[in-house]
Amino acid sequence: MQQPDTLKPTVLNAAELPEWTNAELRALFNVLDLPKDPDAAAAFLAKHGHEVRGIALRKTKIDAAFLDAVPAVEIISSYSAGLDNLDVQATRSRGITIENTSHILAEDVANAAVGLALAVTRDFINADAFVRTGTWPEHGHYLLGRSISRMKVGIVGLGTIGSAIAKRLQAFGSNLAYFGPSRKSVDIPYYDDVAHLARDCDMLILTCPLSPSTHHLVNAAVLDALGPRGYLVNISRGPVVDEAALIAALAQDGIAGAALDVFEYEPVVPEALIRDRRVVLTPHIGSATDETRRSMAENVVDTLARHFGLPGPRGRQIDAAVESIG
Numbered sequence: 001m002q003q004p005d006t007l008k009p010t011v012l013n014a015a016e017l018p019e020w021t022n023a024e025l026r027a028l029f030n031v032l033d034l035p036k037d038p039d040a041a042a043a044f045l046a047k048h049g050h051e052v053r054g055i056a057l058r059k060t061k062i063d064a065a066f067l068d069a070v071p072a073v074e075i076i077s078s079y080s081a082g083l084d085n086l087d088v089q090a091t092r093s094r095g096i097t098i099e100n101t102s103h104i105l106a107e108d109v110a111n112a113a114v115g116l117a118l119a120v121t122r123d124f125i126n127a128d129a130f131v132r133t134g135t136w137p138e139h140g141h142y143l144l145g146r147s148i149s150r151m152k153v154g155i156v157g158l159g160t161i162g163s164a165i166a167k168r169l170q171a172f173g174s175n176l177a178y179f180g181p182s183r184k185s186v187d188i189p190y191y192d193d194v195a196h197l198a199r200d201c202d203m204l205i206l207t208c209p210l211s212p213s214t215h216h217l218v219n220a221a222v223l224d225a226l227g228p229r230g231y232l233v234n235i236s237r238g239p240v241v242d243e244a245a246l247i248a249a250l251a252q253d254g255i256a257g258a259a260l261d262v263f264e265y266e267p268v269v270p271e272a273l274i275r276d277r278r279v280v281l282t283p284h285i286g287s288a289t290d291e292t293r294r295s296m297a298e299n300v301v302d303t304l305a306r307h308f309g310l311p312g313p314r315g316r317q318i319d320a321a322v323e324s325i326g
């Protein structure tokens with residue numbers, strides 16, 4: 001039996017979730033939809049912010065001022081893995097629990113990263129066009145690609161996604177190394193300097209979060225260190241790469257190619273990257289499978305329900321072991 005709205009905890013919906021997820025949220029919670037227009041959102045928060053106990057989040061920016069407007073919030077559940085739109089420190093300092101979907105999407109994002117790495121090193125996109133346009137009979141053999149199994153691949157950010165990529169590349173026979181803020185207890189060589197990692201590797205795969213310390217982490221010097229036979233794969237966030245420096249490096253044949261799922265000013269992608277046949281482009285689809293996106297949306301509802309001690313909306317027990325980064 002559904003509780004009357006007045007007895008349900010109030011949740012702010014800032015997540016642009018599928019309609020079936022919104023329906024599940026409405027069944028469990030008193031849901032307040034945050035207006036998209038920033039002025040309307042501010043006025044809405046000034047009026048209703050004190051009622052809010054949970055937030056369903058996707059891309060909305062939540063800073064300290066936003067948190068001040070919702071003083072009773074206990075939990076923020078993000079549809080994403082990346083929390084670059086959330087002031088994590090301010091959120092934690094207020095004792096608010098943070099949930100994200102890193103553990104749900106890691107396998108598919110790792111699959112996408114490896115797919116991009118293969119596409120750029122074996123030139124699959126242009127090879128497909130070579131067959132479709134009927135060029136094969138005319139030109140004969142296609143150009144040789146490069147072997148990822150014989151490469152040293154540097155992973156920048158050996159977290160949930162980076163580790164899932166490492167597992168796949170180990171199966172391929174690639175030689176691995178990684179860079180990050182701290183050495184992990186893993187059997188993969190650690191570098192404390194990203195340029196040194198780039199200098200020693202044939203490919204860099206970026207899987208770190210976007211933060212002030214990773215903004216433009218991959219700059220002209222790192223690309224120069226990667227060198228003319230090196231590849232860059234970015235599945236993290238666009239601004240981790242200095243896009244102008246990447247375009248300049250490609251223009252000077254300073255690197256061999258790049259495969260990019262994310263862009264500095266997405267969805268705007270520079271013409272120089274669009275025109276460059278050595279670059280593989282995808283529209284931020286790392287986690288975009290039917291199964292994973294459904295599971296991510298369910299996780300938003302489930303984590304909020306679990307926090308408030310409510311039954312799972314799909315008639316199943318909510319897994320209390322689901323990882324929390326609160």
Ligand code: NAP
Pocket residue numbers: 081082083102103105106109156157158159160161162179180181182207208209210213214235236237261262284285286287288
């Ligand atoms: P995670 O488990 O938190 O792992 C992030 C890793 O990055 C950690 O190992 C962390 O090291 C490391 N790191 C932190 N600061 C760093 C720095 N300054 N330099 C280098 N490494 C640093 O996160 P995840 O779930 O793997 O996700 C990683 C990122 O992928 C997300 O933040 C998001 O931006 C992106 N992502 C993209 C898509 C897509 O569709 N393209 C989908 C999902 C996620 P420590 O453990 O030492 O802190």
